[in-house]
Amino acid sequence: MTLRTLARSNVKGNWNRYIAFFLSSTFSVMIFFIYAAFLFHPDVISGEIRAADKVRYGMVLCEYIIIIFSFFFVLYSMSAFLKTRKKEFGLLRLFGTTNGQIARLVLYENTLIAVLAIAAGVGLGALFSKLFFMAIAELLKVESPIRFILAPKAIWLTVAGFFALFELITLYTLIGVGRSQIIDLLKAAKKPKSLPAYSMGLVVLAVSCLAAGYYMAFHSTLAHILFLMFPILTTVVVGTYFLFTQASVAILRRLQMTPGLYYRHTNLVTVAQLVFRLKDNARTLFMVAILSAVILTASGTFYVMYEDTEGRVIAQYPHAFSLIQRGGEGPAKVSLEEMKRHLAENGQQLKYELQLTGVKVPITLAQMSNKKTEALLVPEEAYNQAVRQLGGSAVRIEAGHALYVFPYKEVAVEFFAKGSRLETSLDGKPLTLVSDGQLNGGVTNVDADYTSMLVLNDNHYAELTRGLPASKLETYYGLETSNWKSSLEGSQRLAEALPQEARQGLKMRIGDYLAYKQFNSLTLFIGLLVSVLFFVASGSMLYFKLFTEIQDDQAQFRALSRIGMSEREIRKITGTQVGIVFFLPVAVGAVHAAFAYKALGNLLNTEVWYLGLAVMGVYTLLQFMYFALTRRAYMKQLRQG
Known part of the structure; x- marks a missing residue:
């Protein structure tokens, strides 16, 4: 029997x-190939698909993510497989097989799997590329398929990329195999396990790190998130690692000292095993927990941005259509009536309208490096x-006071604190x-020439603007329709119908809404494919971790x-253990x-819980389906041992 034949048999x-x-x-190769097929499509490269540049950079970033992720996933998987085969390598060495021959055997096996995975991935990618192109074309609204x-x-x-990836990682993982002695390889699986120990100090560190990370995330704001992001990630990752390596052992050891629970039914065997x-699989569970957090956070963020498209656009454009008029009753007033007539002719149903007149005054934003800008008084x-009209609460302003209104809800900077002095000027006079x-x-629509407002007491405003020439005034006309989409x-x-002078001050919500919706739809679509890849990989890590220990479990079964x-009792014990391993991370x-x-809700100034719970529900359902299939295959293999 040749080494190649033995590799195929193994x-x-x-x-x-x-x-x-x-x-x-295979799934990694498939997603990578589908994205590459779009990126290297002749029509994309030539620019014939004009909107393709909207997704090109996102796909390139995803390609890098897939490669980096695949590198660590394959490295971890191959290392785990080799560790479980030490006894097999010891027997081969005992029968006269050299280190070089063992290395070639493993190389043949991994090359065979790599070739099969790449062939299947490219084949499936070619099969699903047409569907991917159709979906992208629909999202980009291209004229022809x-x-x-x-x-x-x-x-x-x-x-070439994935084959090189597999081969390089295989060669790297083979370094340690040849250094082991035959006796060490043969006894690797028979070494008795000592009772898992834990450090109470590290348990406290785990709890402290997680509590600190959660506290910073809960109270994060737009102004501080850039400074808090790294501390949050660091404390949560460190806390999660010690949660599985130390705290899990401490909790189970504590359960062993609770007779009422520990000696009930089959709990003694379940907890003892x-x-x-959990101690043996702590690192795997840690990585799966982090992967799950990444999947849920990324998918939830994409979904929230997609669902919040309308709300964010309306926040920037409170009115579906708006016009700016400078200097009293002029062309814009005439254009407004003309605009309302055109909207009615095109089936737009007027919901309400707004006319807001004020005067621009200069202000200085000290928090933005003393930026000079203007506000509408x-x-x-x-x-x-x-x-x-927008469903908000009215305000009351005293004479001599002013309320500063900033157009963006997400801002975390307070430009003018309550009680502070606000210096400006009106018609050349200090105010x-x-x-x-x-x-x-x-x-008002933020695309207007002014971006903020100063709200004054009515009598004070009338006194300040009395005698002010009409040329100094500005009027904002806003129209909201019920079917603006x-x-x-x-x-x-x-x-096209409005005069040129009025057209320059015309702002419409629908253009930005469709652009934002298209961008968020593409981001959701592209990002979810990568999230599914992470999900499949995280489930796979748990799967092959269980099956690499199947021989020990078969011995315990007997x-x-x-x-x-x-x-039935053994199935209950095994099912409970497998379920905890799957669902704890x-x-x-x-x-x-x-x-x-x-933290995302704090940044967006909105509640995202219900959307996040929907993502968690879908993820849990998919994980349960993966668990059911794994448990069925595991129990079948367990009984055959």
């Missing part, structure tokens, strides 16, 4: 171990009318006001049967993601 005989690794590798072409460069890049299983009642604080979120064609005809335990990752959602 792969075939241990297929239950290799299947999860093979499927994960994207041609189904498999660029040769995409094929060779995928094949879990102490060793408006009377209290006019501002309150706009606020009521000092007392700040009543700051409100975030405007009542269907206004694209009508808005284009409207812009021992429990000999002492009188029924198969998912639960920890979900808690991490929950605090990440809280």
Whole structure:
């Protein structure tokens, strides 16, 4: 029998171990190839698909993520497989096989799996590329379908890149095999395990790190998130590592000292075996927990941004259509009536309208390096009318005071604190006001020439603007329609119908809404494929970790049967242990993601819990399905031992 024949027999005989690794590798190759097929598509490179540049950079970033992730995943998987085969290598050495021959055997096996995974991945990628092109074409709203072409460069890049990745990692993992002595290899699986120990200091460190990370995430704001991001990631990762390596052992050892629970039914066997299983698998569970947190956080963020598209656009454009008029009753007033007529002719139903007149005044934002900008000075009642239309609460301003209104809700900077002096000028005359604080979120479209407002008492405003020439005034006209989402064609005809001088001050919500929706849809679509890859890989890590220990579990299965335990009781013990191994890291990752959602909500100034819970629900369901399939295959293999 040649080494190549032996390699094929080993792969075939241990297929239950290799299947999860093979499927994960195949999926990685498939996603990489699909993205590469789009990136190297002739129409994309030539620029014929004009909107392709919107997703090109995102896909390139995903390609790098897939390669980096695949490197560490394959490295971990191959290292884990080799550790479980020390006894086999010891027997081969005992029969006269040299270190070089063992290395060649492993190289042949891994090359065979690599070739199969790459071939299957490229084949499936070619099969699903057409569907991917159709989905991208729909999201990009291209005029004609994207041609189904498999660029040769995409094929060779995928094949050569992943083959080199597999081979280099295989050669690296073989370094340690030849250094072991025969006796060490033969006794590797028979070395008695000492009772897992833990350090109470490290347990306290785990709790402290997680508590600190959660606290910082819960109270994070836009102003501090850049400074807190690294400390949050560091403390949570460190806390998670010691949670599985130390705290899990401490909890189970504590359960062993609780007679009422420990000696009930089959708990004695379940807990006693879990102490060793969790300790042995601590690093795997740690990595799966971090992967789960990454998957849930990334998927949740993409989903939140997609679902919040309309709300964010409306926050920037409170009115579907708006016009700016400088200097009293002029062309814009005439254009407003013309605009309303055109909207009615195009099926737009007017919901309400707003007319807001004020005067621009200069202000200085000290928190932005003393930036010189302008704000619209408006009377209290006019501002309150706009606020009521938007469902907000009215404000009351005293004479000599002013409320600063910043148009963006997400801002974390307070430009004018309550009680501070606000220096400006009106018609060349100095004006000092007392700040009543700051409100975030405007009542006019932010694309207007002014970006913020100063709200004054009505009588004070009338006194300041008395005798002011009409040329100094500015009027904002806003129109809100109930069916603005269907206004694209009508808005284009409207812009063409208005006079040139009015067209310059025309702002419409629908354009930015469609652009944001397209971008968020593409981000969600592309990001979810990478998230699914991470999910498959995390489940695979748990799968082959279970099957690499199947021989020890088979021996325990036979021992429990000999002492009188029924198969039903053994299935219950095994099912409980496998379930804890599968769902414990998912639960920890979900808690991490929950605090990440809280931080995201703080940044967006909105509640994202219900969307985050939906993502967690889908992820849990998929994990349960993966668990059910794994448990079925595991129990079948266990009984055959």
